[in-house]
Amino acid sequence: MISENTKAILLLTSFFTPKEPGSSKILSINEYGYFACWLNQNGYTPVDLLNKDLLENAFSRWKDPSSHAKAKEIVGFSRINNTISSISFERIKSLIGRGAGLSLALDKWQSAGIWIMDRTHPDYPISFKKHLKHQSPALLFGIGDSQLLNKSSIGIVGSRHCSSQDEIATRVYVEKFNALGHQVVSGGAKGIDTCAMLASLESDSTAIGVLADSLFQASASNQWRQYLKNNQLVLISPFYPEGRFTTANAMGRNKYIYLLSQATVVVTSSTKGGTWDGAKENLKNKWVPLIVSTHQEELQAGNKELLNGIPKAQESARPITINDSLNSISNLISSQQVQNTEKSVATSPTVEELSQDDLFSVQEASTDNDVKVGNHDPRIQNESNTEKQPLSSMHKNKAELSITVNEQSEEASQESVASNTNGILSVDCHELLGETPLLKEFYMQISDVLLQQNNRMISKDLLVDKFPEFEIMGKTALDKWLKHLVDLGLLIKPHTRKKEYSLPKRSISTR
Template identity: 40%
Template sequence: MNTQNTQNTQYNENTQAVLLLSTFFSKPKKDEARPLTAIEYGRFARWLHEFNFTPSSLFHQFDEVLSKWKDPKGKITADRLSEILGRKAAMGLALEKWQRAGVWVITRQDSEYPQLLKKQLRHISPPVFFGVGNKALLQNGGLAVIGSRGIDNIDEEFTQNIAIQAAQENINIVSGAARGVDETAMLASLNAGGTAIGIMADSLLKAATASKWRKHLQNEQLVLISSFYPEAGFSVGNAMARNKYIYTAANAALVVRADEGKGGTWAGAKENNENQWVPLFVKQQSDASGNIALLNNGAIPLELQSGAELWLANTLASAQKVDSNNSQPNNLNLFE
């Protein structure tokens, strides 16, 4: 296979190849070849690098690359690669549509890619993020605020107050932009003059023009990103996969409300504990079964404080110092 240059000239050949390898451009049809998953792409990309190839080598040296490549899992075949690399026209049309809405693309090779996430997840980092808003915020780390979609007035007020405090202390909020705790935390911070990263599992294109985000995108207080194509609908699998990106794009995490043994909040907190990505705080005054279980399992209790200057930053920094043997020391810079 000797693929010609793709039609969209805004992106270099390597970016185009990564997009073709890893991205849907529309709702998938039943019998078409699926792009590589993040894990599959990581496996293939490591092999390409080891043999001094790049993703764009597939445009010009397809037969040579495939004569050497043998997937140990048997999933990444020549036929599959040929089919997904042949979607040039579909990619061009999709990118043109998304660009009109202000959507941009960054790959793992780009300096704008969130470096904390890349450092933590390494070869299983998403090959591509689509986004809108201020790319520079992706390097700011911050406090990941996570919780259930259904919250009561007490949890809502707690979430708002934490986010407002974070804004006052110049601590970026990282969350999933979903209804409930995520959206409450992000909007409270933004409306208080703070900043936020929203890592979405679906519907980025709709969010790019949504009235609740528009002002903050224009003010460069906000960036919304997704590792899934911008028109992707909601799926439980994508939402679960997205959890790790929220944690690893931040320096510390706070669970406001979780149900033990079920839901994305519980699954994400459990995954963070297993991998020791960031210190985990949990709202202490709560009857939620997940909060109680996480606290019993070593999570750090957090409640609102009053009167102490920079109390939130100092609390987060203290936890990171304790956790520094299992975390990245560079993360301390945000809170010191």
């Protein structure tokens, strides 16, 4: 059984039949992102909307402008008033009244092995929430091993219309990335996407396919069936599983390929279309390093333009050739990551460095209805946990809540601190912060940021950007945590008035 809260989110955000796109106006990503935040800030969850009295009560409050103040501040969308006015009682009532259609759709999707994942699921990509925040997909539909979503990946993208030379280059790149321990993530379309995914799968590695349409159809495809059965492949989509191809969805899914990767290679591109637009979007947002193939003597127009530089782009692309050694390719990826770190303290970590749960995630104990839709292990968890304020909820019912701090992330942070070659800091803070695991994780991540920039001073404003959770918790909470770390001697604050911090220039050991 799927949780009632996830059913409510489905009713708000998904179609259930191919004919519905013309009749039902589901909430867009922006609309749901704001609506979910507003519900949380006003003490509601999506499942509450299934209760007639709570639904009426919620929309009575919705009409009060003061009820939107905090949610507006947190979400920060442009044209937010237009978003608010588009969400009406009648619209929501109509959407949640589609229970019969939902039931039939779930039965159909379950028969195909399709699962549904919300933002609280441990395999939901952290990079989505980190970079897209309230514009993260409310749900991901998928088939296959969802644990692959957090495995180290290199994106490979390119035109549907590619030459044999392009395909040869793609297979060479995939072989080298596999040898370096990376799987492939691509879009599952004809051409370069499919070539890259199959090359990885046929070499006994793994792959992720981010589909813009027809997930239900792909679940039965002979092309993917054996790899799905072998747990080598996961196919995901943020869109209705039976939806047809649309240009908007194809453009919209590009960002997810980049955000699931440590770096993405453009094999071939013109100066228009999905590959081109996706590459530009990534450069402008500096999500991950962009690497452009130079396998043809006369570069494709898009490849050439990307290497020459895009106006208003935050980053530049780097070239790669099929003759590059494994060492040079590894250095190419890592050097770009270092370059990104130097340019922005708030840069996102690589996939391997990301923990499976948010820094301040608080999750309820698992229940029997927290399962996947499909023939795999239980995985679905209640969406309301994500939408609630992470720390304030803790104090209301500690007996029912548990704080999840990913051990791998913690170990990675400790190793990063311990391996600092500048001698700035060698810290084991188990005793000092052992009773406060959230604060300990917070400190480890601050240490990583400071060490990456050679312990130059970091301001409070940059920390707010780095940890958007404090927009929800309040900046006073950040002030208290920083003061506590200063009092313990784990951070230094040289100037009384300036809110700037660094690590102490001495070794601290609490072993």
